[in-house]
Amino acid sequence: MNLALIKKEIKSQALSQKGIWIYLAVTLLMSCLSVAFISVKELSLLAQSEVLVTFLKLFMAISVLLVIILGATMFSSEKEQGTLENLLLTPLSKLNIAVAKVIGILSFWLILSLLALPYIYALTFGTDLFIKVIALMYFVGLLLVCSFTCVSIAISAFLSSTKNATLLSIMVFLITALPVFLSTATKKFGIAHFLDQTSPISTSQLTIKNYLVNKYGLLVVFSNVIPVIFFIVVSILILIYASSKLTLKEGE
């Protein structure tokens, strides 16, 4: 593990001008959502736990989309700017370089999650749900963010164009999120049922709902989250394979 490279990645992702603009935009979005949610809660139109489920789902969707977009640029932009060759010329292993990039993106998400804390506090005010929501965010949320970070960085290791890497990463996200767009009746049978039971996105949403709304115990919650754990293991293996294949384009 090379600290200099990790520091460089954190600086260029989490502490960059681009990062600050993203924090501002997400903060603005969370402010609008929170005002809307508190209004419906005050009018007793929606239970507080339902409000939190929706907020958490939205925050996770935004998080995953952002890390996908950032991850897809990690190696492909270095290829486009001609900086990858200098990194590969150092004695660092390719996996070391990839891990530094994962840490850079996770540090960005960590700041994003810290910005969400006051909003979660406001939305859980007067209940005992704050710790539960935080636990879900830093367990299920972190698993999802880590997985999609690894997948999008792996894609950017294979492709030379940032645009193509971003498009492909978003496609992967949409495919894994497919069951979310299906109706409840469709999801009860056949392939749609299988997809719904194995998709990391739909099972993470089910986990959130079962823990916060249905008040299921930890055992059920852990069994819900198994596909997400399986997905992160696969994602890490994909990243290890992709980083071992990381090279400059032939004849470039």
Next chain:
Amino acid sequence: MERKKEVPIITLKNVTKKYSNGFLAVNKLNLNVNEGDIYGFLGPNGAGKTTTIRMINGLLTPSEGEIKVNGVNVLKDPSEVKKIVGVLPESNGYYELMTSYEYLMLFAELYNVPKADRSRRVPDVLTMVGILDKKDVPIHEYSRGMKQRLGIAKSIIHSPKIIFLDEPTLGLDPQGQKDIQKIIFDLNTKEKTTVFITSHLLKEISEICNKVAIVNKGTLAEEGEIHDLINKYGTIINDSPNPITLEDIFFYVTKQGGTKQ
């Protein structure tokens, strides 16, 4: 000129590189670079120069053949080779928002330069390439010439035994070219670094290199000390009353398309 004792530092034996699309970039190439050489690696565009440099540095794997750098087999231990070589790639990119000081500190750490030496080494190399006064200026404000100097500084930050400079004067004005030549010469004489350089500026090569290799279509067309080649081809190339130059030899051997066995 007094001949130096010849200690081989880079040897290529029958090195071939065939890309996955079937293109034969390098074909049974044999090279011998000695310690302390300023070795010019010449050839027309697409001759396989950059591919050869990347294979020597462990970035590309040869399809056949053996490459040894300072006695280390590149295929078996690429990371050991990377520790003792510095490279200025042809299309070198920079982290443009960093200052040159930050950039060099980063690479000093990536090359495992001891912490105690880094704060001394970075100003030293910035002084050597003549941009110490710009050390706190973001790289995106640098001219092309300054970026090339910074690239050379990066390639020598870890005091390598060998540096590879792929077209280091490409796109520079005459003064910039002269300045880079002086840096290369200083590196070779003061830091005792072996220099492996590619360039299309044959006059520049004949001024700074003691030995050259000319490749054509991935094959070695000629290799030797410049004065030996001038003696050899002086009697062969008769179409000019003036003494022959490296340029004459280059055009002759690349047009002949012959290979040196």
